[in-house]
Amino acid sequence: MLAPVKVAVCMKEVPAAAAPKRIDPGTKRLDRSVEGALNDFDTHALEEALRLKDSAAETEVVVVSMAPERASESLRKALAMGADRVVLVSDEAAAGSDLVATTAVLAAALERESPDLTLFGQQAGDADGAVLWAAIADRLRLPMISQAASLELQDGKVRSKRQTEFGYDVLEAPLPCVVAVSDAINDPRYPSLKGIMGAKKKPQDVVSLADLGVEPGRAGEAGSRTAVLALAEPPSRGDSRRIEDDGGSAATEILSYLTERKLL
């Protein structure tokens, strides 16, 4: 058994896979009134935390999130999977936060928890930024490992394989630190029925900016350093040709198309 640690997992609610995705042209923000779900990438981070808990029972797993209060329904899945509690920062003044403002709020929430290890997924499935964890680590002045494809705790240190284009870097960092895991690190577990039934008894603390001592001017649009000026549809893919199959003719046609362009 390993020595117990306190692990914070930062998780985001994103629109559910099946929900329609729409950007409000007025606010230029993603419409989040549709059905939400936990960001898939973050469930890999949670799974890694739960594995640490499986090998050291006293390990505490705290989920930290910033979202409107209704996200607590999605976050309950994290509790059903096995997290101990949720800290949800929910405040009108945090709406419209960009990366800078979001990290100001989340860093404050993490500072209050002061975990040994802070885990992130590699990116959020809605904005696909893949950079939040770096900014958080910077604000907290903590070492950071990204694209972690494995994670071990040993003698107050994290040892991890970082996935790169050509192989792996083996990295070590002292605790406390921040690790962003790749989605190849594990297969997240399903919540069990007992987990689902027990999740509502676990604490979900909803905290405000004031609770965290974050000035309203540092969050939301007021605290943002970037603004969305315009949004445009991606350019269309130009001329496309539709090949209808007639008794196997399509394969021949595709083949000659590719051969003509010397693509084969």
Added chain:
Amino acid sequence: MEFELSPEQREIQTLTRELAEAEIVPNAAAWDREHRFPHELIEKLAELGLMGVCLPEDLGGAGADFLSYILVLEELSRADAGIGVTVAVHTSAAALPILKFGSDEQREELIPPLARGEHLGAFALTESSSGSDAASLQTRAELEGDGWRLTGRKQWITNSAHAGTILVFARSEPGISCFLVDRDWEGVTVTGEHRKLGLHSSSTTDLVLDGVPVPAERLLGEEGKGFRIAMATLDGGRIGIAAQAVGIAQAAFETARAYALERRQFGRPIADFGAIQAKLADMATEIDAARLLVYRAAWLRDRGEPHGEAGAKAKLFASAVARRTSGEAIQVLGGYGYTKEFPAERFYRDAKVTEIYEGTSEVQRLVIARSVLGLAERAVPTPA
């Protein structure tokens, strides 16, 4: 009126759907083709608590309500109806009657391993000459010392090949009694896996009882009151089969819908044609109606209200919807639907039995008619 599922019910539904899409859908065609009972999947269901959804927590179950269990059966059956019936028989025809009619000792001994899915439960009522006329069964229970000795042959017993605990109904004087038999007891033999039209991933065998000694403490309920246990069990069980039918119908509809949007004829998707649209509209409407009947029956049961008539209506309607929808799904797919390249023909084969087992549609009409006419709920069983 409240049509919302509770957060837990929704989460249980989502969990089962995600599990089914990842672990069952990709394998269902192979299990069907190979007539294979997927032990490894049952273990996974057990691990997650899906073999004891509506069994109490203190007996090893998940402690969810009956409607949650119905949602689980619907989602499992949407992926593979054979898995649906395995879980349905295990839960509502074995564990639930022990919970309802068993002594404290029986509950504490027999329910936890069932709830944890360590072994399966089975229900042995049917015999070669007694189907709808269940009361004419011939298996004998003879008093011997403090207990009984069972002799007879049960037919089409789902799960019995993989079961730990089997509810066996036998004729004792002065009526029919129900016994809790361990599958590995001396004299219990499982014979002949039946080749069925559908539900190939579920196991259906006969059960031979050759002078099986049963201790007194394994009588379920009172001696001679077993027929009531059987009928009460089927009252709840048929809601589960109705949910299975809704799951099959939903799968067939989704297959037809996806195909209609993709398949082009005469230069456009066949979903543009009125004839196909009408089929999809009818399917969607009927599935909605069936689902509402099923959920209402489950809701009544959760409230502890009478649900015999509601359950019979749900099963009568949902099973017919499953047959019609799966048949129409083949029609939408045309020649492709008739081949094993698409799952439509499997849904069609799986659907038919929902009009037969846990009470045929003819018996459901009898139950409903007696209820709406205010006649005795069912005739007193006549000795054979």
